[in-house]
Amino acid sequence: MMFFDTALTTNDLIFLARGAGMTLVVTAISVFFGTIMGIAFGILRHQIGPWWAAPLTLVLDIFRSIPLLIQLVLANAFVTTVLGWRISGFTVACAVLSLYTSAYCAEIVRGGIEAVPPTLRRAARSLGLTWRQDMTSVTLPLAARIALPSWIGLALGVMKDSALVYVVQVVELLKSAQILITRLQEPLFLLLICGLFYFLISFPIARLGGYLERKWSND
């Protein structure tokens, strides 16, 4: 590099960038499926009431309260040894992280829906809107505005939590950095670069959130 001596080569930077790409892919898949499932679970929980939703709530609470690292190890062990499937660590990582995301997202969606004044929803229904019309045209647009900041926070959190998928043999950004640290023995410098990569990924997402918030609050 320019300012001081390092054994880091362009090759190694490409290696780190590939790790960053893996972090992005895992995060994108998990946030996408986690959000779809989270919306479904959130609406379901709100719609059928706390009593009927109890089993679902319990399952989601389990995903929220057990550390992600343990979930990954147990899920991988269950799939490979108990079920005997030979599926890749990448698949396990995406599945576990999606469920984990959906558990948090369900809470955000439920909170968003509950923040829409019930009187407004009743007014919509008394105007002759069906449940579906009320949901798509009144409740969800309003709920989305309320839920957006928390959802952006969740997406950024999942991106950083995705560093744990190294336990199922997925070489993402942090693992790539650790591999280089073992080889080159330059921990501080490499972690600095690794942090920079994380920032480069997170910053646009955070800015996109800010942009959407502003855009949605004006209309």
Place this chain on the structure above:
Amino acid sequence: MKTGILASGLMLAAGLTTPAFADKLDDIISANVLRCAVVLDFPPMGSRDSNNEPIGFDVDYCNDLAAALGVQAEIVETTFPERIPALMSGRVDVAVASTSDTLERAKTVGFSIPYYAFENAVVANQNVEMTDWEGMRGKTVGATAGTYEAIWLEEKVAEWGEGQFRPYQNQADVFLALSQGQLDATVSTVEVAEANVASGNFPGIRIVDKAPMVPDYVALITLREEYGLINYMNLFINQQVRTGRYAELYEKWIGEGEPADLTIPGVYR
């Protein structure tokens, strides 16, 4: 018609007598991939090259085992404490990770016969006349304080009743002292000795002989109950030695010289 009856009878009998049972060896072959736990911060047994690809004695050994089984090898990086948990939780099929065959570990996992042994070498300053390890008698020797080699050397010096033993803080200091002539000789693992001679960081040192210490035998491990696979691995290790591949890998990763004898005189297995 008759053959039809006979065939169906045979099929029925075969179905009754052979229960459907697949062990790990079958699983590996049917999955067409062998997942090996390898420690990659332990050169020359395991490390990464400049492209961050795994290399080393253990990596080659895993590739050889996979090739013998006719499957693809998958190197799964683990740390030393993670080797056995990785095996138990099904993340890997075997560990080719320089695992010492202790009886305590054998309560949990199944060991093959040793596939490698870490021996100790006597390294001396070039100006000191020495032809074998007994040449250390009466000389100034030293090693890293508290290590197995240091304890052994100190005992030898006390036994001989002549010469001097000097403890050092770390191995680099020992080799520096040896290179500068403050020490006549030291004892270290063959791997470290070869690497230090080859590095050129310590001019004026040479490997004299192997030290007559009990080597650290290391073996391949898999699940305790997988006798089929353990049996296969034992034969595989035997073949590696028999075909000269063991010596070839030793020369490639450790250096010139005779690789460690993997048999223990006076006892089976």
